Amino acid sequence: MLASIIAAGLASGAIYALVGVTYNTMFSTSRVMSFTAGQLAMLGGVFGSMFTLKLGMPVVAGFLLTLVCCAIIGIITEFIAVRPVLKSLDQHLYVLSTLAVALMIQQVAAIKWGTEPQPFPRLIGLGSGIWDEKFWLPVVACALTILGLEYLYRRTLVGRAFLAIAEDNFAARALGLPERNLRIASYALAGIIGGIAGFSGGELLLAFFANGALLNFYGFVPVALGGLGNNRGAIVGGLALGLFQQAANFLVGGIFSSVAVFTLFIVVLLAAPQGLFGGASARRV
Amino acid sequence: MAMATASSDQHRAAASETGRIEAHGWRVALVHAAPFLGMLVLALLLPLVGNDYWALIGTRMAIYWVLVSGLNLVVGFAGHLAIGYVALLTLGAYTTSVLVAGNVMPPVPVFAALPIAAVVGAIFGVIVGLPALRLRTFYFAMSTLGFATIVTQIALAWQSVTGGGVGIAGPEFPAPFNTAWGFYFLCVGIAAFTTWLSANVARSRFGRALIAVRDAEVAAEATGISKPKMLIAIFLLAGACAAVAGGLFASLQTYITPDAFTFDLSVLFFIAILIGGRGSIMGPMLGTIILTILPEIAAPLAAWSTFLYAVLLLLIVLVMPGGIAALLDFRSRRPLASNRAIVPRPAALAGIVRRSRGDKALALRGIALSFGNVKAIDGLDLDVAPGQIHGLIGPNGSGKTTTLNVISGYYAAKGGTMTLRADALPPGMPALRARHGIARTFQTPRVVGEATVLQNVMIGGTVEGRASFVEALLALPRNARDERMLAAKARALLGVVGLEGLADVRADRLQHSELRFIEIARALMLDPDFLLLDEPAAGLSGDEIDRLAELIKAVSARGTGILLVEHHADLIFDICHQITVLNLGRILAAGTPGEIRVHKEVVSAYLGG
Numbered sequence: 001m002l003a004s005i006i007a008a009g010l011a012s013g014a015i016y017a018l019v020g021v022t023y024n025t026m027f028s029t030s031r032v033m034s035f036t037a038g039q040l041a042m043l044g045g046v047f048g049s050m051f052t053l054k055l056g057m058p059v060v061a062g063f064l065l066t067l068v069c070c071a072i073i074g075i076i077t078e079f080i081a082v083r084p085v086l087k088s089l090d091q092h093l094y095v096l097s098t099l100a101v102a103l104m105i106q107q108v109a110a111i112k113w114g115t116e117p118q119p120f121p122r123l124i125g126l127g128s129g130i131w132d133e134k135f136w137l138p139v140v141a142c143a144l145t146i147l148g149l150e151y152l153y154r155r156t157l158v159g160r161a162f163l164a165i166a167e168d169n170f171a172a173r174a175l176g177l178p179e180r181n182l183r184i185a186s187y188a189l190a191g192i193i194g195g196i197a198g199f200s201g202g203e204l205l206l207a208f209f210a211n212g213a214l215l216n217f218y219g220f221v222p223v224a225l226g227g228l229g230n231n232r233g234a235i236v237g238g239l240a241l242g243l244f245q246q247a248a249n250f251l252v253g254g255i256f257s258s259v260a261v262f263t264l265f266i267v268v269l270l271a272a273p274q275g276l277f278g279g280a281s282a283r284r285v
Numbered sequence: 286m287a288m289a290t291a292s293s294d295q296h297r298a299a300a301s302e303t304g305r306i307e308a309h310g311w312r313v314a315l316v317h318a319a320p321f322l323g324m325l326v327l328a329l330l331l332p333l334v335g336n337d338y339w340a341l342i343g344t345r346m347a348i349y350w351v352l353v354s355g356l357n358l359v360v361g362f363a364g365h366l367a368i369g370y371v372a373l374l375t376l377g378a379y380t381t382s383v384l385v386a387g388n389v390m391p392p393v394p395v396f397a398a399l400p401i402a403a404v405v406g407a408i409f410g411v412i413v414g415l416p417a418l419r420l421r422t423f424y425f426a427m428s429t430l431g432f433a434t435i436v437t438q439i440a441l442a443w444q445s446v447t448g449g450g451v452g453i454a455g456p457e458f459p460a461p462f463n464t465a466w467g468f469y470f471l472c473v474g475i476a477a478f479t480t481w482l483s484a485n486v487a488r489s490r491f492g493r494a495l496i497a498v499r500d501a502e503v504a505a506e507a508t509g510i511s512k513p514k515m516l517i518a519i520f521l522l523a524g525a526c527a528a529v530a531g532g533l534f535a536s537l538q539t540y541i542t543p544d545a546f547t548f549d550l551s552v553l554f555f556i557a558i559l560i561g562g563r564g565s566i567m568g569p570m571l572g573t574i575i576l577t578i579l580p581e582i583a584a585p586l587a588a589w590s591t592f593l594y595a596v597l598l599l600l601i602v603l604v605m606p607g608g609i610a611a612l613l614d615f616r617s618r619r620p621l622a623s624n625r626a627i628v629p630r631p632a633a634l635a636g637i638v639r640r641s642r643g644d645k646a647l648a649l650r651g652i653a654l655s656f657g658n659v660k661a662i663d664g665l666d667l668d669v670a671p672g673q674i675h676g677l678i679g680p681n682g683s684g685k686t687t688t689l690n691v692i693s694g695y696y697a698a699k700g701g702t703m704t705l706r707a708d709a710l711p712p713g714m715p716a717l718r719a720r721h722g723i724a725r726t727f728q729t730p731r732v733v734g735e736a737t738v739l740q741n742v743m744i745g746g747t748v749e750g751r752a753s754f755v756e757a758l759l760a761l762p763r764n765a766r767d768e769r770m771l772a773a774k775a776r777a778l779l780g781v782v783g784l785e786g787l788a789d790v791r792a793d794r795l796q797h798s799e800l801r802f803i804e805i806a807r808a809l810m811l812d813p814d815f816l817l818l819d820e821p822a823a824g825l826s827g828d829e830i831d832r833l834a835e836l837i838k839a840v841s842a843r844g845t846g847i848l849l850v851e852h853h854a855d856l857i858f859d860i861c862h863q864i865t866v867l868n869l870g871r872i873l874a875a876g877t878p879g880e881i882r883v884h885k886e887v888v889s890a891y892l893g894g
Contacts, residue, residue: 092423099595
């Protein structure tokens with residue numbers, strides 16, 4: 001029992017963590033929390049199922065095509081919902097504009113794809129029981145994504161430019177960094193990460209339009225736990241959330257495990273508003 | 286004899302003034318209420334022109350509006366983006382249905398079940414709202430979204446009570462409310478009642494305080510507005526409205542399943558408010574009506590309704606952030622006179638501002654504060670005596686504004702003590718300063734752009750109000766007295782600072798210098814014992830600075846101690862009784878203007894010479 005709690009917990013936790021990283025990737029270059037993060041992960045599952053199962057493409061081709069589609073949607077988000085409201089960031093209009101885009105994505109998915117959960121193909125066909133691929137795939141995908149991001153941020157010039165913009169937007173622009181292009185790139189990157197989350201978690205969550213709203217929330221909890229923009233916090237928070245949810249599911253039953261997660265969310269926010277790993281707040285006066 | 290006549294004349298003048306203001310108040314109230322009464326008449330006429338189908342649509346509109354009228358205070362007035370309020374509708378629907386059906390306890394009559402649902406909704410309204418007390422917008426949006434997600438899951442899973450996916454019968458209302466039109470009139474009646482409640486809150490000092498917290502949170506704290514208390518009060522109200530709407534909704538549906546409460550409904554509620562416009566009640570009401578009718582008249586689009594709502598939302602955000610209310614606001618498009626001058630009348634202060642008792646002195650001893658390794662203030666001693674103007678000068682970064690922020694509680698000093706007469710001033714806690722009689726202005730004026738000048742000034746007197754939130758909610762007499770008192774005082778203070786002609790103009794249409802004087806009027810609403818002015822002369826013309834000087838002198842003559850941070854050396858040496866010069870967080874010199882003017886280090890470091 002314990003083993004299956006851990007397997008299922010780590011698997012869903014890895015998906016939440018990846019959605020959290022999606023939030024952070026968009027936040028780092030634009031200071032915008034976007035409601036499209038969960039929708040991108042939902043699309044990862046829907047596109048994946050569509051390309052590989054409905055259209056019968058090879059897994060690798062379907063995977064790459066899914067990522068391309070998610071990246072494009074990330075870029076579209078930047079153009080129509082983020083760029084126009086950046087001037088007045090303090091009015092929080094981005095909450096509304098990204099919500100609008102998220103709702104459009106969700107509604108189109110519901111109408112074009114259907115409102116019933118649809119199956120996701122077995123990708124590799126490896127493992128069974130608690131070692132089934134639907135449990136370890138998200139974990140592996142999460143680990144590989146983190147390694148990739150670490151490589152990007154530490155070893156490449158583009159990655160360092162990302163970090164510079166995240167650290168101090170004004171200074172980075174003064175240095176001549178192409179801030180707008182980097183922002184577009186980061187939204188494409190966020191789309192890819194969200195797509196990976198949805199694709200790798202497809203066998204666990206199925207291709208279901210309503211996953212978007214669900215992952216929006218469950219993916220945001222680790223960000224709130226870990227502090228905005230803190231990827232390490234999001235990973236730890238995501239995995240912890242997955243384990244907590246599965247344990248609560250086992251201990252108190254399905255109804256109350258979601259209540260437990262919600263309570264945890266509210267309590268943590270009240271006790272540590274900046275997140276458990278977050279920095280101090282900005283000056284107000 | 287002559288004096289007696291003069292004084293009785295004054296009394297008569299005062300009495301007629303009060304009478305005039307009251308008559309004025311009635312007219313204003315009627316003008317504000319007229320559109321709502323018109324809507325109510327239209328609603329009552331609907332049965333004459335419509336069939337049962339229109340009864341259904343009308344009922345649905347009324348029910349949605351019951352929820353939206355409460356939510357409007359949260360979204361439109363307090364500015365918190367509650368996107369998952371369908372969860373509270375669901376909660377109210379199930380609570381009412383389960384109580385009436387008697388699934389868990391003996392059946393309850395529906396008119397008793399509705400108030401119980403309202404209480405449950407109010408409690409959950411606060412729980413969902415808790416993150417908004419401490420955190421930025423997105424978190425609250427998320428917590429309402431999370432709540433919406435789990436409520437549906439619970440409704441599905443808790444089969445013994447909610448019937449799970451199969452559902453449960455909605456409550457039935459007794460005659461005469463069991464016909465289509467009977468139920469319609471019940472819902473319209475409840476909707477009219479919640480409209481009245483929310484309008485009462487919106488037009489009271491609590492409504493103004495909500496907008497102040499939304500648009501100028503720091504200034505709101507300085508006027509003593511407690512954000513948590515305000516928000517909890519409206520979360521209670523909005524939750525109760527939503528739950529009552531849920532009970533009515535369940536009855537309208539006759540049978541409810543979790544599927545009935547789609548997220549689309551949440552979106553409808555939320556967008557109705559944004560289409561309507563922030564800080565308005567009529568706007569969101571029209572928004573609710575439009576969004577309810579839209580899918581009905583465009584039947585082929587029904588499946589795409591959420592998509593349409595989303596497109597509308599994006600358009601509003603990008604193109605028309607003010608919503609319908611901004612379109613209907615003709616007054617704000619009338620041009621203002623461009624050659625207007627600020628002519629304060631400090632002499633009028635005597636009749637308006639209570640004379641400070643003058644028995645308190647504000648004393649700072651050894652205050653120290655550092656940001657990281659930078660010592661912003663390093664062992665500061667400062668005394669501000671009643672009725673005195675104390676100048677605080679020094680180069681940029683010497684700790685002047687930081688000192689003001691320590692006194693007004695935005696920063697908690699790491700060392701030293703602050704005392705007000707014998708009482709210690711607790712470090713931090715800016716919202717308590719107003720009650721200690723400390724008022725302030727800000728380096729960049731912090732006013733509520735979307736409120737009128739008069740309302741902005743009235744915000745300064747929020748803690749002077751006596752009526753509780755419940756009294757304001759029900760428009761009881763004490764609230765009306767508060768309103769009259771605050772409005773009269775604010776108008777008089779606008780006369781003192783020379784802006785009475787702009788009282789009913791939106792503050793965001795004013796010039797920078799006018800905003801500075803509004804801030805002073807707002808601070809004077811408190812009858813402050815101490816007034817902290819942060820560079821009040823910055824951006825003012827020479828004439829305006831002279832008038833400002835007269836005004837400051839008149840305020841201090843009423844016994845108010847003034848701490849003045851300023852860069853205009855002439856102004857400082859002109860009006861100050863005492864001057865403290867700071868450099869790098871330490872006192873460089875302190876004394877009378879005469880002493881400072883010849884102080885060698887001050888002259889070489891700061892004044893130049």
